[in-house]
Structures are given as C-alpha cells and as structure tokens.
Amino acid sequence: MHRTPLAALHQALGARTAPFAGWEMPIQYSGIVDEHRTVRTAAGLFDLSHMGELWFTGAGAGDALAYALTTDPRTLAIGRAHYAMICHPTGGILDDLVVYRLGETRFLVVPNAGNRETVAAAMHARTAGYAVTMDDRSLATALIAVQGPHAVEIVTPHVAGADPAALAYYGCTDAVLAGAPGMLARTGYTGEDGFELFVPWEAAAGVWTALLASGAAHGLKPVGLGARDTLRLEAGMPLYGQELTADTTPFEAGLGRVVKLAKPGDFVGRAALAAQAEPTRRLVGLTLRDRGIARAGMPIFLAGEETPVGMVTSGTSSPTLGVAIAMAYLPLAQADVGSRVEIAIRESRAAAEVVPLPFYKRSTQPRNRT
Amino acid sequence: MSIPEGLQYSVEHEWLRLDGDIGTIGITQYAAEQVSDIVFVDLPAVGATLTQGKPFGAIESVKAVSELFAPVSGTIIEVNTTLGDTPEAISNDAYGAGWLVKVKLSAPDEAAGLMDAAGYARHLGQ
Numbered sequence: 001m002h003r004t005p006l007a008a009l010h011q012a013l014g015a016r017t018a019p020f021a022g023w024e025m026p027i028q029y030s031g032i033v034d035e036h037r038t039v040r041t042a043a044g045l046f047d048l049s050h051m052g053e054l055w056f057t058g059a060g061a062g063d064a065l066a067y068a069l070t071t072d073p074r075t076l077a078i079g080r081a082h083y084a085m086i087c088h089p090t091g092g093i094l095d096d097l098v099v100y101r102l103g104e105t106r107f108l109v110v111p112n113a114g115n116r117e118t119v120a121a122a123m124h125a126r127t128a129g130y131a132v133t134m135d136d137r138s139l140a141t142a143l144i145a146v147q148g149p150h151a152v153e154i155v156t157p158h159v160a161g162a163d164p165a166a167l168a169y170y171g172c173t174d175a176v177l178a179g180a181p182g183m184l185a186r187t188g189y190t191g192e193d194g195f196e197l198f199v200p201w202e203a204a205a206g207v208w209t210a211l212l213a214s215g216a217a218h219g220l221k222p223v224g225l226g227a228r229d230t231l232r233l234e235a236g237m238p239l240y241g242q243e244l245t246a247d248t249t250p251f252e253a254g255l256g257r258v259v260k261l262a263k264p265g266d267f268v269g270r271a272a273l274a275a276q277a278e279p280t281r282r283l284v285g286l287t288l289r290d291r292g293i294a295r296a297g298m299p300i301f302l303a304g305e306e307t308p309v310g311m312v313t314s315g316t317s318s319p320t321l322g323v324a325i326a327m328a329y330l331p332l333a334q335a336d337v338g339s340r341v342e343i344a345i346r347e348s349r350a351a352a353e354v355v356p357l358p359f360y361k362r363s364t365q366p367r368n369r370t
Numbered sequence: 371m372s373i374p375e376g377l378q379y380s381v382e383h384e385w386l387r388l389d390g391d392i393g394t395i396g397i398t399q400y401a402a403e404q405v406s407d408i409v410f411v412d413l414p415a416v417g418a419t420l421t422q423g424k425p426f427g428a429i430e431s432v433k434a435v436s437e438l439f440a441p442v443s444g445t446i447i448e449v450n451t452t453l454g455d456t457p458e459a460i461s462n463d464a465y466g467a468g469w470l471v472k473v474k475l476s477a478p479d480e481a482a483g484l485m486d487a488a489g490y491a492r493h494l495g496q
C-alpha cells in the first residue's frame with residue numbers, strides 16, 4: 001500500500017482513511033457534506049498525490065502523444081492544458097487524463113492512480129518509435145489541489161515566478177510553490193475554480209502546511225476523496241471505473257470532442273473510433289422523482305418492463321441540490337432530457353427523469369475557458 | 371461513545387428496547403458515526419415482517435449504503451416517519467429521536483441472544 005508524503009498530516013487532522021487504487025487515502029475529515037459545501041462556498045485542500053505524473057520530453061514528444069492519445073497535443077500552446085483520452089485499439093477507454101504543455105518539447109500527462117502503471121506501459125510502447133523520453137515521476141511528485149471560489153486568494157501568497165490570478169482556466173506554468181520548484185495549473189475536478197500544485201515529494205508537507213495555515217482565514221479546509229466524488233458528480237464529470245471503462249467509448253460518454261479523428265497522422269484506436277462516432281447509447285444525468293438514492297450498478301427499466309435498458313454508473317444525494325442525482329448509460333431513444341425511467345433500488349422501483357448535465361454549474365467562470 | 375444500559379444490542383450494531391413483547395429498534399451511536407452524514411433512511415411499512423439477522427432496510431450517506439439487520443423477528447407496528455425529513459436525527463440522537471421502527475416480537479426468546487451494554491462495549495473493543 002502506497003502512502004502519500006502527507007499521510008502523517010492526515011492522521012493528525014483526524015482523517016478517516018481507506019485504501020484507494022493501491023494507496024491509503026483520506027476519505028473525509030470533518031464530514032463529506034461539510035467538506036463538499038466548503039468547496040462550493042470557500043475552498044478545499046486536497047491531497048491527490050496518488051495521481052500519476054508522466055513527463056515526455058524530446059523533439060518527437062508532440063507527435064508521440066498525438067499517436068498515443070485521442071487529442072492533438074501539438075495544437076496546445078505552451079502554458080496550456082487539455083482533457084484527453086487514451087483508448088484501446090478497439091476504441092474502448094483505457095483512461096482519461098490531462099495533458100499539460102510546459103515547453104516546445106516538454107509535456108506532462110496525468111493519468112488516474114489506478115491506471116498509472118497500465119497507462120505508463122501503453123505510453124512506453126506507443127511512443128517507442130519517436131524521439132521522446134518518458135519519465136514516470138509519479139512516486140516522486142506530490143499533487144495538492146486548492147479548489148473553490150477563494151482559491152486565488154489562498155494560493156497567491158505562496159507562489160513566486162507566476163501570477164495565479166492571471167493564469168487562465170486550463171493554463172499551466174512552472175513556478176516556485178511555497179519555496180519549492182513545481183508546476184501550477186488552473187485545473188481541477190470539482191466544478192469550481194481552483195489550482196493544482198505539482199511539487200516534489202519531499203516538499204509536499206511544507207506546501208500543504210503553509211496553504212492550510214494561511215488559507216484558514218479564507219475558509220480553507222482539508223477535503224477527502226469522499227467529497228471529491230460528490231463534487232465531480234454534481235459537476236457531471238465522468239470517473240474512470242464508473243462512467244469510463246474499456247467497454248465504453250468516448251462517444252458514448254459524450255466526450256467525442258476530445259477524439260480528433262481529423263488530426264494529421266494515425267493514432268491508436270482511430271479506425272475503431274471512426275466507426276463508433278454514432279453511438280447507440282449515451283451517458284445521461286438523472287434526478288430521482290421518488291424517494292431513494294440510486295447507486296452504481298442499479299439497473300434501469302422503462303415503466304412496467306422487466307428487461308433493463310441501462311445501468312446507473314454513479315449516484316448520490318447531491319449536497320448542493322438536495323436531490324438524488326445519478327449518471328447512467330441509456331439507449332438514445334431514452335436519453336433525451338425529460339425522458340422518464342425507473343431505477344430498481346433494492347425491493348422497489350424509483351421514478352427518475354433525464355436532466356441536462358452538469359447538475360451543478362458555478363455562477364462565475366474563470367476567463368478563457370476551453 | 372454512548373452505550374446506554376437497559377438496551378440490548380446486536381453484532382450488526384442495532385439496539386432493541388423491550389417493553390413486554392413490543393420492541394423499539396434503532397442503530398447505535400457507534401454505527402451512526404461510522405455512516406456519518408446520514409441523508410436517507412429506507413424503512414419497510416407498518417405490517418411488514420422482520421426476520422432476525424435479515425436485512426429490513428437501509429441507511430444511506432452521500433457516499434454509501436448501510437443495510438439494517440433485524441435484531442429480532444416480528445411485525446412492524448410503527449415506523450419513525452419523522453426520519454423522512456430529518457434523517458440526521460439518527461446521528462444526533464441515536465437512542466432517542468433517531469429510533470427506526472417498533473415491532474411486535476414473534477419470537478421473544480430471540481432477544482436473549484443479544485448483548486447487554488457491557489457486552490456490546492466489549493464487542494466494540496472498548
């Protein structure tokens with residue numbers, strides 16, 4: 001079991017921890033609902049050091065990533081990031097990731113913790129013929145996120161060599177973070193404005209402690225993976241292992257925009273993905289009209305029918321909206337907003353309605369949203 | 371950690387308050403703290419039958435579902451309907467306002483197999 005460099009601090013903060021993707025991670029501190037609301041109204045501090053960090057450098061880095069991934073990182077300006085997929089040759093999703101461009105020939109790819117090794121192996125194999133070097137820095141890099149409307153004020157005093165307020169949404173830059181050399185990005189997974197701070201493993205405790213100490217005056221609290229999950233679900237963001245699997249395609253997940261079929265050169269999965277661009281089912285948002293909470297794995301039916309037409313991939317009671325929300329795959333005929341279905345919850349069925357995603361959208365957007 | 375005397379406890383962290391052959395059932399404060407942030411309680415209707423050791427409902431947090439297991443067998447004669455609007459009563463007052471159901475026991479001898487407060491404290495490792 002891996003432990004992040006902040007494990008002792010989490011323990012001192014009274015965190016409840018659990019194994020997640022091979023890591024002992026904080027699930028909650030003050031409580032999931034309290035932490036969730038803190039991120040929506042002030043800001044939360046997250047230890048995401050379990051995430052992977054794969055660096056690609058060399059004259060062929062852009063071409064290599066364009067071949068390995070569904071997007072075209074060659075089109076990224078230096079100091080910009082984008083969301084991408086790495087697909088199997090079948091078109092199924094191997095992982096979703098964020099690609100950051102820090103230089104002409106220098107990129108960072110951040111996969112999910114649970115997929116880090118398979119993504120690293122696939123990237124190693126797929127980029128072998130290119131003038132590029134892959135450096136897996138996952139176990140030497142800590143990732144600390146500050147997410148919420150107060151994030152700019154909280155992060156700014158600890159940044160040298162860059163101006164957080166001037167960093168655009170999905171912007172990234174090298175910077176000195178609480179005295180440590182690192183990378184600052186205006187990215188996140190909560191539906192709020194915020195930053196992700198990539199710092200050396202040994203600097204993580206100092207960065208975390210400095211942020212928490214000065215951020216408390218702005219309402220900053222530590223937030224665990226429990227609230228991270230409810231936050232991303234309200235924001236309609238898919239999670240690998242739930243909405244995204246080897247058996248789902250980016251088009252079914254509504255992520256066709258990150259599959260650049262027209263980019264120059266071949267890429268892994270292209271032929272299969274080109275044939276999947278018109279899916280027969282789609283990822284939808286659902287709200288329950290009856291009492292109850294839909295959970296992952298619960299089957300979905302048309303009223304009165306006995307054969308399921310879909311399955312819930314994630315579900316919770318939305319702390320912000322006060323209703324039960326879920327994501328699910330449904331056939332196109334049932335996937336339009338307003339469509340009514342039934343979800344089997346234990347012994348009974350609850351009525352649910354297809355609603356637009358995301359369930360929650362923050363009222364003010366940082367500029368230059370991409 | 372509150373473990374009141376005079377109640378009986380199951381290994382699944384339910385409590386039972388006996389009054390003749392009528393039993394009131396809830397979950398312990400320990401269980402409520404483990405669930406945390408209780409947002410929904412799924413209980414059967416009056417007239418439903420419980421079987422000792424079998425699931426009869428669920429308590430849900432934003433994160434997870436926890437099944438409820440019947441500490442005794444019987445027929446439900448009353449359900450705490452106030453929990454529909456205030457499920458947090460279970461966290462705030464597990465042994466009082468947070469009670470779940472009242473049952474008429476069908477096999478009163480079953481209660482003898484439950485733990486007393488001291489036994490439950492040992493079960494929790496206290």
